[in-house]
Amino acid sequence: MSACSRLTSSSSIYVAGHRGLVGSAICRALTQAGCTNLLTRSRAELDLTDQAAVRGFFTEARPEFVFLAAAKVGGIHANNSSPADFIRDNLLIQTNIIDAAWRSGVKKLLFLGSSCIYPKFAPQPMKEEHLLSGTLEPTNEWYAVAKIAGIKLCQAYRQQHGFDAISLMPTNLYGPHDNFDLHSSHVLSALIRKFHEAKLNQLPEVEIWGSGTPKREFLHVDDLASACLFLMDKYSGGEIINVGSGQEVTIAELAALVKEIVGFRGGLRYNTAMPDGTPRKLLDVTKLTALGWQSKISLRDGIAATYQWFLDHEQQARL
Template sequence: MEKTAKIYVAGHRGMVGSAIVRKLKEEGFDNIIVRTSKELDLRNQVATQEFLDTEKPEYVFLAAAKVGGIVANNTYRADFLYENLQIQNNLIHGSYLIGVKKLMFLGSSCIYPKMAPQPLKEDYLLTGILEPTNEPYAIAKIAGIKMCEAYRAQYGCNFISVMPTNLYGPNDNYDLQNSHVLPAMIRKFHEAKAEGKESVELWGTGKPMREFLHANDLAEACFFLMQNYDGETLVNIGTGVDVTIKELAETIQKTVGYEGKINWNTDKPDGTPRKLMDVSKLNNIGWKHNIELKEGIKLVYEDFKNNIVRKM
């Protein structure tokens, strides 16, 4: 990417998009286009195409999506499927129509089969049944990957796909009804400490294993791949290291300074038993993560206290 190139970051207010914008600015890119969802509804094909025709970005980071945790994914199944398909279809096809030089589609590790071998290799895609609780979201993301492959094959578009592992960082969602596990735990432990509660209830058994990547590291990886990768097949982005949900909870509990008990509600679902990304392809291309989990949790808890708690 040239420093003067016009770059569109879709979803710039979200955790991923905002991290990409910060990284681009750090690297001296200042011709960045953004639109809020009120300014541009990416589900609207006509509006999206008019925007692309007018602005004509040369590069696109497709980080816009309807996202959420287990509860949201399982409750709003139709919304997650329909809205994500609309956003992807409009931006991928529209980018082809205006001749975008390169597009990066950001997916999710939930695209892989529930019982796939660990760690998850890129070629495990479509080799088994998905986790039922987030199947609609996963299907939408798989469609996005296949669209990028198809537009490359049929039209020669340089559209690439990357699959981040579980993410956390600035601008995360801390709503207990639809947030992911790490930010939800931060809020639960923080509020329990502030209110003097003797215990905190967490879902499941604590046994599932998850991998977590700081959003700043993801942005670094996306910037690197946009500069250095033009391959047809998707690329996993992660740390290659996972922890149990119990270990995660204990780390967050210690970071927050909460001294009460953790009660595991085993009547609630665990989700996929394990999701660890095989990041050997990414490492071989030349990138590795920088922020370890304990350090990252400290960073986001400070951000939570300074920027989120004050708004509650």
């Protein structure tokens, strides 16, 4: 492990994807840490799939540090419906930013992958060394392949050029600025919206996709942002680092918890014609805890805070 480049309050920091779930949380954490020189560009201002535009931005702005949180993301339905979009856009975004960052002399880059990079039937909990040890989950393999390519790109630029690029693998995320669109969202935000609308419309029941038996781990996005800042300062190596809570719940348990927090009084109906996805997905966070970080926000508290954010921002919650 090489010596780390440290963030300071005056460091020039580019957060790619600053309006998204993860990017906005990283911006909040950086601001709270006293960092005042944040560089952000909206999609309208900078098309990250355009290599020339990305190189031009880096040449002009010259950021010292980069948090690569920009990605095309979505749940099972979105991945199944638009596989070409998911693999193409993510490959382009990652490649353009990582290459331009190295070319422009960026001190350090943090790349955010996903727990879906691991094989469908990986041993549980999933260790970093389980990467590429088996077949991927078919419902999100396009996104997973792109993210694996991003990891390998970081490792290759480190090996060939000495570029300080690190890769974090977060578990399932949720929190403020999440996507609540029922066609493209992940399970937790979809459940919040479903139960909220069922409560408003006094529906007798809510449909839950799948059997309810798969197990999932969830991490509040503010916890992830905390880990990102921690690892940007403390870690410099080619090996990927898992970031999670270390705890899991079944989808049925999650649905019951969201139902209680939202205050829906009807029943639940499981649609077993819809895919379950990976049966279990829990990250081994031994490496991260050994470095000195662990999550702080409980699932109940995190869901309650996210629901309150949803209520306060319904018009902008990607409805």
